[in-house]
Amino acid sequence: MNQLDQLKAFTTVxxxxxxxxxxxxxxxxxxxxxxxxxxxxxxxADYAPLLRDTVAAHRGEPLDRIVDQVLVRFGLEILKVVPGRVSTEVDARLSFDTAATIARAHYLIGLYEAAGIARERVLIKIAATWEGIQAAKALEQSGIHCNLTLLFSFCQAVACGEAGIQLISPFVGRIYDWYKKQAGASWDEAAMAGANDPGVRSVSHIYRYYKKFGIKTEVMGASFRNVGQITALAGCDLLTISPDLLAQLQASDAPLQAALTPALAEAATDLHAVSYQESSFRYALNEDAMGTEKLAEGIRAFAVDAAKLDQLIVGLQ
Structure with missing residues (x-):
């Protein structure tokens, strides 16, 4: 049995x-x-007609509405392939606007429902800023499930758990990138691999904390740089993996065992419950240089690509 099939035995891929x-x-x-x-x-080129047709069908509508139509069109095609859920992201440029994020999420869900897709099959992706978490809390209370992304810091995970968020996506690879860059020439790749990888350690800590204290939020490790990071998190609720790394897992027959289990987490004695209000959340995030920098960098990068998508669409109108 290949590693991908082994992984599926204890983690949702x-x-x-x-x-x-x-x-x-x-x-x-x-x-x-x-x-x-x-x-x-x-x-x-395979997707150019989809983009062109969607833009043509909504020509004359506000640009942000056309963009959302494109995102949902991709989501609808994806849902023909996967039996579960698709995550569709709210514009990153709204990451610090709670009300606008809520409004955009309702619009996206409305498009899916108009196409006959139940909201249970859609996760609205929102950056895990304080404002984003509050937006997601309100959305969850209205029956719209969310995936909180760009999550790097433990305080972000705790706040999401307290807010009753459906799912979080802690970013393994980007955490690894930051620590590797900080270490420079002193970085020891072998010593910092597997369970010692800083990104793996972060997700493991969040998973153990959630299971120890009965937090229902799903943990989905994301942003992987290598197969070793994935196998070190086998047993995590979900792992979202790029096609290149899925192919590597599929090509390997090496044995794979669960590294994370609820039983081990529940038996842990090194975990203590914490809670955050807005001021303590902002201070904790500020104290985490990696979390602060990677969150800001991630929002900027997504905003740049959102603007590029805007321009592609404008060019087709």
């Missing part, structure tokens, strides 16, 4: 791509998208 024509071969349950992945997909 999610495809991290906008390329719905490629994902079927890996039989993921869910799929995630983001502005960068959609931008990459629409520049592929």
């Amino acid at each position: 999610v495809a991290d791509t906008g390329n719905f024509k490629q994902m079927a071969q890996y039989a993921p349950r869910d799929a995630t998208t983001n502005p960068s992945l959609i931008l990459k997909a629409v520049q592929n």
Whole structure:
């Protein structure tokens, strides 16, 4: 049995791509998208007609509405391939606007429901800023489930758990990138691999904390740089994986065991419950240089790609 099939025995595998024509071969349950992945997909000749047709069908509408139509069109195609859920992201430029994020999420869900898709099959992706978490809390209370993304710091995970969020996406690879860059020439790749990888340690800590204290929020490790990070998190609720790394897992027959289990987490004695209000959340995030920098950098990068997608659409009108 290959590693991908072994992984599926104890972790829900999610495809991290906008390329719905490629994902079927890996039989993921869910799929995630983001502005960068959609931008990459629409520049592929295979998807040019989809973009062109969607823009033509909504010509004359406000630009943000056309963009959402494109995102949902990709989501609808993905849902023909996966049996579970698709994550569709709210514009990153709204990451500090709670009311606008809520309004955008309702619009996206409305488009899916108008196309006959139950809201249970959609996760609205929102950056895990304080404002984003509050937006997601309100959305969850109205029956719209959310995926809090760009999550790097433990305080973000705790706040999401307290807010009753459906799912979080802690970013393994970007945490690894930051620590590797900080270490410079002193970085020891072998010593910092597997369970010692700083990104793996972060997600493991969040998973153990959630299970120890009965927090229902799902943990989905994201943003992987290598297969070793994935196998070190085997047993995590979900892992969202790029097609390249899915292919590597599928090509390997090496034995794989669960590294994370609820039983081990519940038996842990090194975990203590914490809680955050807005001021303590902002201070804790500020104290975490990696979390602060990677959150800001991630929002900026998604905003840049959202603007590029805007321009592609404007060019087709």
